[in-house]
Amino acid sequence: MTVSECGRIGRVWVPGETPLYSRGVLTIDQAAYDAVVAHARRDHPDEACGVVAGPAGSDRPERIVPMLNAARSPTFYEFDPTDLLRLYQDMDARDEEPVVIYHSHTATEAYPSRTDISLAQEPGAHYVLVSTRECGNDEGPVEFRSFRIVEGEVTEEEVRVVPAYGASKPQPMEQQ
Amino acid sequence: MAIEVRVPTILRSLTGGEKAVPAEGASLGDVIENLETNHPGIKERLVDSGDLRRFINVYVNDEDVRFTGGLETTVSDGDAVVILPAVAGGEA
Numbered sequence: 001m002t003v004s005e006c007g008r009i010g011r012v013w014v015p016g017e018t019p020l021y022s023r024g025v026l027t028i029d030q031a032a033y034d035a036v037v038a039h040a041r042r043d044h045p046d047e048a049c050g051v052v053a054g055p056a057g058s059d060r061p062e063r064i065v066p067m068l069n070a071a072r073s074p075t076f077y078e079f080d081p082t083d084l085l086r087l088y089q090d091m092d093a094r095d096e097e098p099v100v101i102y103h104s105h106t107a108t109e110a111y112p113s114r115t116d117i118s119l120a121q122e123p124g125a126h127y128v129l130v131s132t133r134e135c136g137n138d139e140g141p142v143e144f145r146s147f148r149i150v151e152g153e154v155t156e157e158e159v160r161v162v163p164a165y166g167a168s169k170p171q172p173m174e175q176q
Numbered sequence: 177m178a179i180e181v182r183v184p185t186i187l188r189s190l191t192g193g194e195k196a197v198p199a200e201g202a203s204l205g206d207v208i209e210n211l212e213t214n215h216p217g218i219k220e221r222l223v224d225s226g227d228l229r230r231f232i233n234v235y236v237n238d239e240d241v242r243f244t245g246g247l248e249t250t251v252s253d254g255d256a257v258v259i260l261p262a263v264a265g266g267e268a
Contacts, residue, residue: 047266067263076266081233081240084260105267113267119231121186121261 024157026126026146028052028061028100033161035064037142040104040130043069044137047077048130052100053091060165061099061126076115077103100146102128109133110143112154120149126157179207181257190215199257204234205247207257222259223247231262 032052040048049069052061065087070080079087091097101122105113110131112120120127131143148155178198183191191197197215201207212219222232227246234241235258241249251257 049263051263071264071266073266076264078262078264081242081260081262084233084263085235085238085240085258088258088260101263103265108267113265115267116265119262119264121184121231122263123186 024126024148024155025160026061026100026128026157027059027160027162027165029162029164032061032064032100033144035066036100036102036128037130037144039064039066040102040132040142041135041137041139043104044132044135045074045106046072047074047104047106049077049079049101049103051087051098051125052102052128053094053096054099056095056097059099062165063096074106098122098125100128101125102130104130104132106132110145112147112149117149117152117154123148123150128159178253179251179255179257181207181211182259184259184261186261187218187221187259190218190221201251203247204236204241204249204251204257207251208247231264233260233262234258235260 036050036052039050042048047069048066050064050066053063053065054060055062067079067087068083069077071078108131110129112127112129116127116129127147127149129143129145129147134141144159146157146159148157178200180196181199182196183194188194197211199207199210199214201210208219208222222229222234228234228241236244236249236251237255238258
């Protein structure tokens with residue numbers, strides 16, 4: 001597969017690593033991708049966090065919901081517990097699920113930390129990490145990477161940014 | 177009428193896949209003991225050393241129980257209990 005076939009990817013595979021394309025894929029449209037990155041830049045140097053919800057079973061992240069980082073910290077994030085309840089009630093009412101759970105790292109790479117791994121409790125979600133260590137609040141390079149985190153095991157997946165969801169075939173579900 | 181407990185995805189392996197299960201009790205602690213009887217293993221995921229786990233949120237009728245007495249929060253028939261794991265992490 002070439003880069004032009006799969007769209008923009010989060011990063012380049014380095015020999016010796018688990019091949020990026022060997023397992024899952026996150027397909028996300030440009031608007032949602034841009035909104036996640038913009039949120040991460042805006043909240044730098046604190047960690048930004050949120051979800052991109054989508055119809056249950058669709059694996060399609062459609063509705064970005066930026067969340068307040070109750071910790072307001074450069075090294076920790078936590079959804080405010082009251083907002084968390086409202087978010088899940090809202091998703092339930094819309095028959096949605098958290099397709100993407102995202103947060104930023106502001107001084108380190110976009111890879112799950114030990115804290116991220118031990119606290120990950122949505123095995124069906126794509127955990128997206130954005131690193132703003134290079135760009136800060138400004139335009140500039142960001143890392144945007146996606147992972148599955150299931151029972152402490154981290155699996156990186158390809159990130160495919162598409163102009164819109166309509167044109168491409170739905171991706172097979174992994175979490176069902 | 178019982179108390180309805182909504183169970184997050186990650187704990188549904190303990191409730192036979194059910195999103196919501198009935199339970200009984202006069203306090204949240206009782207409800208969790210009652211859940212443990214019917215769904216063994218669930219208590220350990222919610223409680224540690226006699227208190228709610230730090231990264232588990234429980235709500236009774238939409239109120240975060242951290243502000244209403246924790247495991248001693250009173251409940252009665254018809255109440256709705258929601259369990260949600262925290263969404264948290266970070267590079268530290």
